[in-house]
Amino acid sequence: MILITHALTGAVIGKNLNNPALIILLSLIFHFLMDTFRHGEYVEVFSKNTSIKNSGWKVGLDLSAGALIIFFVARLSYLDEKTMANIWLGAFFSVLPDFITALYWKFRWRFLQKYYTFHSWLHKYPRLSPEREWSLRNSFNDIWMSIVAIILLLLH
Ligand SMILES: [Zn+2]
Known part of the structure; x- marks a missing residue:
């Protein structure tokens, strides 16, 4: 998923919850869940070594x-400072x-290797497969998720 989609989802979580720990936890879980959906990626790689x-x-x-997008959508909804802080917290995580x-x-830090393997494993299609190419077809999930997130951010 592109960062816009992830950030918007986190913003929705932040807008609707008050507990920072819960916002952080759910934002992380949603990131990993969303990565299991088919999506194209714009980061070009030389080889499978990424x-x-x-x-x-x-x-x-x-x-x-x-x-x-978060800034303008939040502006339109006249959100208070505390809600805004939660929105940025969710977006960040x-x-x-x-x-x-x-x-x-x-940097290839070894302590991150297990995390990296986990994050890659969540992706159903391997890198360099047609399903991960940067195309409109592969962006379908990014597009609808972002639209839903924007609607949820605008709703009171
Ligand atoms: Zn990811």
Whole structure:
């Protein structure tokens, strides 16, 4: 899933719950659950070893677009400061699992290896398979989940 979809889902969790620990836990669980759905990925890899090439700007764009959508949607709903803090908390912990994976790609820290294997295992289709290509067909789940999340953020 792209970071926009993850961040928006975390924002919905944060908006609807008051307990920070629960927001963090659910945001993480939802991230892993959503990763089991079919989705395309824009991070290009050289090989199955997942060395990434110039994907930094795409990640930056994905992340800022997510933050901007949350910011504007929250503005439209006139949410109070406490709810906003919970929304950002949920959004942060919803994208964290992919950030940890990126750390593993970059630094190959051994203590992250088990986590990395788990995160990859959740993905039903292997890397470099057609089902993980960056295409409109493969973005279907990202699109509907993001739309539902935006609607839920706007609803009172
Ligand atoms: Zn993930």
